Amino acid sequence: MKQPELVFVPLSGIGHTVSAVELAKALVDRDDRLCITILIMNMPFDSKTIEFAKSLANTNTCDRIRFIELPRVEFDPSDTSKSSMSFLIDSHKPHVREAVSKLIEPESSPDSPRLAGFFVDMFCTKFMDVANEFGVPTYVFFTTNAAYLGLMLHMQSLHDEQQVDLTEIGNSDVELSVPTTSLPIPAKVLPAVMLRKHWLSTFFLQPSRAFREARGIVVNTFEELEPYAVNALTTEGTSIPPIYPVGPILNTKSNQESSDQESIMQWLDDQAPSSVVFLCFGSMGTFDAEQVKEMALALERSEHHFLWSLRPPSSIGRSEYSSPDEVLPEGFLDRTANIGKLIGWAPQVSVLAHKAVGGFVSHCGWNSTLESLWFGVPTATFPIYAEQQFNAFRSVKELGLGVEITLDYKRDIFGRSITTSTTVSADVIEKGIKSVMEGDSQVRKKVKEMSKKSRRALMEGGSSHSSLGRLIQDVINNY
Numbered sequence: 001m002k003q004p005e006l007v008f009v010p011l012s013g014i015g016h017t018v019s020a021v022e023l024a025k026a027l028v029d030r031d032d033r034l035c036i037t038i039l040i041m042n043m044p045f046d047s048k049t050i051e052f053a054k055s056l057a058n059t060n061t062c063d064r065i066r067f068i069e070l071p072r073v074e075f076d077p078s079d080t081s082k083s084s085m086s087f088l089i090d091s092h093k094p095h096v097r098e099a100v101s102k103l104i105e106p107e108s109s110p111d112s113p114r115l116a117g118f119f120v121d122m123f124c125t126k127f128m129d130v131a132n133e134f135g136v137p138t139y140v141f142f143t144t145n146a147a148y149l150g151l152m153l154h155m156q157s158l159h160d161e162q163q164v165d166l167t168e169i170g171n172s173d174v175e176l177s178v179p180t181t182s183l184p185i186p187a188k189v190l191p192a193v194m195l196r197k198h199w200l201s202t203f204f205l206q207p208s209r210a211f212r213e214a215r216g217i218v219v220n221t222f223e224e225l226e227p228y229a230v231n232a233l234t235t236e237g238t239s240i241p242p243i244y245p246v247g248p249i250l251n252t253k254s255n256q257e258s259s260d261q262e263s264i265m266q267w268l269d270d271q272a273p274s275s276v277v278f279l280c281f282g283s284m285g286t287f288d289a290e291q292v293k294e295m296a297l298a299l300e301r302s303e304h305h306f307l308w309s310l311r312p313p314s315s316i317g318r319s320e321y322s323s324p325d326e327v328l329p330e331g332f333l334d335r336t337a338n339i340g341k342l343i344g345w346a347p348q349v350s351v352l353a354h355k356a357v358g359g360f361v362s363h364c365g366w367n368s369t370l371e372s373l374w375f376g377v378p379t380a381t382f383p384i385y386a387e388q389q390f391n392a393f394r395s396v397k398e399l400g401l402g403v404e405i406t407l408d409y410k411r412d413i414f415g416r417s418i419t420t421s422t423t424v425s426a427d428v429i430e431k432g433i434k435s436v437m438e439g440d441s442q443v444r445k446k447v448k449e450m451s452k453k454s455r456r457a458l459m460e461g462g463s464s465h466s467s468l469g470r471l472i473q474d475v476i477n478n479y
């Protein structure tokens with residue numbers, strides 16, 4: 001029998017690519033018949049993912065995983081119709097088709113692999129057409145949580161079946177019942193995509209319709225973390241394909257080098273256990289000058305030692321500042337020289353794994369959430385964009401795994417305001433920092449328990465381990 005070859009198409013962006021690569025590793029580790037080719041999209045503004053993929057490709061020791069960097073798609077940033085995510089993904093279609101054709105040709109050769117399926121990112125469902133052309137099934141890799149999957153599907157059915165105007169909900173102050181959350185969701189923590197019709201279509205409606213056509217949906221979560229959501233998705237009507245919660249899928253080895261990694265780790269080595277609050281806001285999180293100042297004041301007043309990953313807004317947006325020094329309060333760096341360290345890109349998993357770290361102020365991106373749970377570090381919530389407000393709300397109100405700084409702060413990826421949500425004051429941030437650093441809080445206890453559960457889920461007999469087995473069985477049965 002020819003070896004079954006799976007084609008992975010992750011979305012460009014560290015928050016999506018890292019877990020997709022780890023999922024590929026988990027699949028080949030588990031079943032030595034599987035081979036996987038990972039197609040890396042070459043988005044014009046995302047050099048970090050390409051760098052990361054190259055470093056993985058160079059250090060990859062598994063001959064059953066290979067990486068192919070797709071040709072670069074050019075775009076004109078001033079032409080908004082051509083810089084949209086939807087346009088950029090569409091532009092990659094011919095490259096995906098060509099790469100897969102080359103991969104399997106000539107089919108008659110005994111050495112050429114036989115295609116068994118596509119695994120596409122939750123925002124790359126447009127590649128399902130290409131999978132269909134090759135006559136193979138598509139599995140969707142959902143890089144965030146099961147409750148959010150339920151929210152997307154629910155919204156799409158409200159829109160398509162009951163003609164509900166979703167932007168009206170997004171702009172209101174209603175509370176919404178969602179099948180996958182045990183509490184009603186306030187509109188203010190719904191994602192910003194619900195505020196504009198064209199975002200809704202790209203990020204909610206089109207993907208959700210495609211999810212229903214997929215062979216299966218692989219979710220980066222574990223049943224013990226989201227029993228309510230997983231149960232709702234697996235017992236609801238038949239229009240949802242099989243769900244595979246296989247997480248937490250994490251890269252706990254930190255491939256994403258940080259230039260000053262050594263000095264960061266040395267600095268942490270010199271700190272007392274659980275004494276440092278770590279602040280990091282994902283691959284693209286950034287703040288305007290006013291918010292940076294409030295955060296700095298809060299840190300200084302809290303008197304906790306801190307490690308703060310602070311990067312200026314991306315150069316694509318019109319940046320208010322190019323270096324944090326320009327916007328920090330006068331004398332801040334000198335006054336905090338003995339208690340704090342300001343850094344750019346953080347070696348996040350190594351930091352969270354360090355015993356000196358006692359709390360995490362996070363944007364609540366899903367990978368960061370899973371990583372902090374894995375290492376048993378409680379989180380204080382500071383969401384910025386995407387589904388982070390929804391994650392923050394659930395973490396604090398539904399799951400009791402986080403403390404609140406803000407649940408509804410909303411900005412775009414350039415740190416620009418898109419709603420009326422205002423700057424979070426130093427007082428509020430200081431309170432959140434003190435709360436997340438409390439030594440014997442209920443939240444800390446719960447997080448430690450969830451840490452154990454997350455590790456158990458991946459062990460033989462664990463929920464995610466079994467789910468991964470079912471997924472592989474489905475791939476092979478269908479082959």
Ligand code: UPG
Pocket residue numbers: 014015016018143144256280281282283284285309344345346347348349364365366367368369371385386387388
């Ligand atoms: N990371 C670092 N150092 C940094 C910043 C990030 O190592 O300085 C790593 C971090 O460890 C994590 C990843 O980068 O593995 C970031 O992922 P995540 O926490 O999920 O944040 P985003 O990069 O913002 O991820 C996007 C969305 C988020 C969503 C996620 C998964 O913004 O809202 O949950 O994708 O779909």
